Amino acid sequence: MVAPQEFLKFIDDNATKFISRLGEAVAIPSVSGDGARRPDVFKMSAWLDGQLKQLGVTTKLVDLGKHVMDGQELPLPPAILGRIGEDPAKKTVLIYGHYDVQPAEKSDGWNTEPFTMVFNEKTGEMLGRGSTDDKGPILGWLNVLEAHKTLGLALPVNLRFCFEGMEESGSEGLDDLIKSETAKGNDGFFGGVDCVCISDNYWLNTRTPCITYGLRGLVYFKMTVSGPARDLHSGVFGRMVHEPMTDLVTLLSKLVAPDGTILVPGVEDMVPPADFDEKEIYDKLDYSIQDVEDAVGAPITLSNDKTTVLMGRMRMPSLSLHGIEGAFYSPGAKTVIPACVSGKFSIRIVPPMTPKAVEDCVLPFVKAEFAKLNSKNKLTIENLHDGRPWVADHKHWSYEAARRATEAVYQRSPDLTREGGSIPVTLTFAETLNVNVLLLPMGRGDDGAHSTNEKLDRSNFIEGSKLLGTYLYEVGAATV
């Protein structure tokens, strides 16, 4: 073990104190998506800034300006940039995290008050909004700093921090900051950064630690079919006119097969098949069909083969139909012919797919299929938003360091995973700083981030703090 015993012991000895500090952080309802909570997001930034300063970090709060949310102009919470360690002989690691959280109300179905952290000593669960996403991991870094400061130990690397308060609301302002700081070169805040570490995702299951090297991107479409000037009565106009809903449902049925295959020509062809080495990564993952069935609450996997199912989520594109705006959906038997309906669907994408390439397949295809209907209705289709996918080199020394750190702390090899969702800032760091980005999660797959009864297990918080610290030692010892 490359991390000093006294560091590991300090984390164990101070667990109670660390848990109560997490309770303090959870008690600040820093919900970025609710304008009324904006002062709390600022309060959280001040709290975190204070903690960092106390632990010897030089900080700078960067004003990101204002934005409009739900018709209201609001000040954006600051990005907190921090630095500790200026030794040119050491590597420099940039840590990212976010101090804002998803909304939560007890009435959503929480068993406890979401902004009062409840530690259940029996189960080891620490319940509260933000416990795992992303206050627990941020506090994990604070725990590492505190251990080193109190014990008088030098950190094995130079650290840079970038903490934001708008992650749950589109990371507004952050991309520009990262780009402008990077453009300053060595004088900028991110000058000299050798690698980035982000702890803001989860293990694949509840048992095995993981390190994550990929994220899917997304293209979200809205297609609208409109016809009559107003909603019609089917008893009066049924079989007299072209009905928008009939056209729309026909079009939606052309997009994806029940087995998940994307039917839009050209989309599936963009992704090369997995070679033997890559398949082996998925074969080795500690995951079962039962895990999927437990997570979704029904035996409905597309295949009984674990590797196929996992590749479906991690390295294949997927097309999901999300909903129909303007359709009749209430109880009862209303005999309406809706005048205008919009189908919403999205495609999760993986390298080397790009949103542009996908759009270039989808738009002409949908238009051509609509033309085949010989309908007199009108069709429009638009891309509502998109984001590119990301995959990192998992053989990079930073990943090797994370693997060794996991083996040291958890006595087992980590799962090497890709996520089905996205964390857009990952791509910004990777492309702007042009360094390796590592996702090193702290929490488990069942933590319920973004959901009711979000929790972080005590052992994940404490062992996770040891993991983050040990990772820094492994980075310090790595030969580049």
Ligand SMILES: [Zn+2]
């Ligand atoms: Zn998060």
